[in-house]
Amino acid sequence: MSSTVISNIATLVTNDPSLEPGSPRSSKFGSGGRSPLGLVRDAAVVIEGDRVVWTGESSKAPATDNRVDAGGRAVLPGFVDSHSHLVFAGDRTEEFNARMSGRPYSAGGIRTTVTATRAATDAELEANLTRFLAEALRQGTTTFETKSGYGLTTEDESRALRLAARHTDEVTFLGAHIVAPEYAEDPAGYVALVTGEMLDACAPHARWIDVFCEKGAFDGDQARAILTAGRARGLHPRVHANQLSYGPGVQLAVELDAASADHCTHLTDADVDALAGSRTVATLLPGAEFSTRAEWPDARRLLDAGVTVALSTDCNPGSSFTSSVPFCIALAVRDMGMTPDEAVWSATAGGARALRRDDVGRLTPGAYADLLILDAPSPVHLAYRPGVPLVRAVWRRGRRVEPRPV
Numbered sequence: 001m002s003s004t005v006i007s008n009i010a011t012l013v014t015n016d017p018s019l020e021p022g023s024p025r026s027s028k029f030g031s032g033g034r035s036p037l038g039l040v041r042d043a044a045v046v047i048e049g050d051r052v053v054w055t056g057e058s059s060k061a062p063a064t065d066n067r068v069d070a071g072g073r074a075v076l077p078g079f080v081d082s083h084s085h086l087v088f089a090g091d092r093t094e095e096f097n098a099r100m101s102g103r104p105y106s107a108g109g110i111r112t113t114v115t116a117t118r119a120a121t122d123a124e125l126e127a128n129l130t131r132f133l134a135e136a137l138r139q140g141t142t143t144f145e146t147k148s149g150y151g152l153t154t155e156d157e158s159r160a161l162r163l164a165a166r167h168t169d170e171v172t173f174l175g176a177h178i179v180a181p182e183y184a185e186d187p188a189g190y191v192a193l194v195t196g197e198m199l200d201a202c203a204p205h206a207r208w209i210d211v212f213c214e215k216g217a218f219d220g221d222q223a224r225a226i227l228t229a230g231r232a233r234g235l236h237p238r239v240h241a242n243q244l245s246y247g248p249g250v251q252l253a254v255e256l257d258a259a260s261a262d263h264c265t266h267l268t269d270a271d272v273d274a275l276a277g278s279r280t281v282a283t284l285l286p287g288a289e290f291s292t293r294a295e296w297p298d299a300r301r302l303l304d305a306g307v308t309v310a311l312s313t314d315c316n317p318g319s320s321f322t323s324s325v326p327f328c329i330a331l332a333v334r335d336m337g338m339t340p341d342e343a344v345w346s347a348t349a350g351g352a353r354a355l356r357r358d359d360v361g362r363l364t365p366g367a368y369a370d371l372l373i374l375d376a377p378s379p380v381h382l383a384y385r386p387g388v389p390l391v392r393a394v395w396r397r398g399r400r401v402e403p404r405p406v
């Protein structure tokens with residue numbers, strides 16, 4: 001197995017808490033000059049096969065077969081985007097344009113995408129999915145989760161999961177995105193379908209089960225029934241919780257030991273306390289608030305309470321059509337009270353926690369060699385230079401994938 005050293009790294013983000021005092025769960029985190037990022041200056045990373053085998057100061061790096069000069073730039077773990085909806089067809093340009101222009105718009109929201117997705121061929125759906133994955137990879141995302149939820153029939157939901165599973169291990173069954181239009185008058189019948197025949201068809205293709213727990217989607221009792229049924233089939237829960245209003249989603253996520261409660265925009269003190277006392281990660285999705293001109297989630301409040309926070313894109317054609325984790329980092333720093341270091345941690349190690357993974361989101365021996373070189377000396381530039389394509393090169397599983405070798 002050949003080995004490669006990436007050396008001459010100005011700032012290396014390891015996310016190894018032992019390298020710096022403080023931890024992401026510390027309430028003083030970020031305020032005393034301490035970083036959660038386990039930073040190493042003048043650093044090197046050694047890769048063997050698909051794994052990191054060594055990190056440290058460049059001058060101490062062991063001999064290797066190959067050498068890459070990072071040119072005094074920053075290196076960090078590939079982004080872990082733990083929340084996206086990439087199996088869909090069509091787009092919702094008109095809906096976005098109307099919303100941003102202050103004009104009324106009465107089309108069907110998610111239902112518009114459901115109609116287009118059902119009408120698409122497998123090849124069309126997969127081509128769309130791979131296009132967005134390539135786009136995300138160019139922006140540094142090396143691990144991603146994605147969901148069904150635009151089929152809402154047994155056949156269309158299981159098809160979406162089969163297609164997603166060709167591209168990632170982190171596949172989520174979201175048959176409970178909204179009540180399928182055919183069941184508009186019989187939501188209980190739809191819950192019975194999701195927990196019965198649809199779950200039977202979908203469980204073999206997914207790792208996770210998710211519910212949109214919100215007024216107009218599924219209430220707390222329905223969400224509990226769906227997540228509990230999924231868990232009985234070996235799927236682990238995650239929840240779309242407290243996005244548009246206060247509600248039971250976060251408490252339910254904690255009760256069921258969900259890996260993640262996603263959105264967390266409208267939280268009571270009891271919700272924050274519940275998260276702080278649990279393993280459930282609060283996944284914040286600022287692309288959604290940006291694209292709907294909604295109130296920002298308060299990341300500072302969560303971090304100060306000791307909650308583990310992840311940052312993800314929520315990439316979907318309706319409410320957050322961005323695949324850019326760097327963009328979400330910039331928003332989180334500018335508008336959600338996160339320090340640049342906290343935001344970078346949340347988009348890497350935080351995303352890994354939200355997927356209950358310890359083999360990604362860090363650059364320490366044993367982790368996958370998923371990393372990116374920034375065209376900047378420090379990861380702070382991700383927020384300092386918003387909108388600038390700073391990702392210069394990406395390695396995934398020990399191979400350079402962006403720009404592709406010629």
Ligand SMILES: [Zn+2]
Binds near residue numbers: 083084085240
């Ligand atoms: Zn979502």
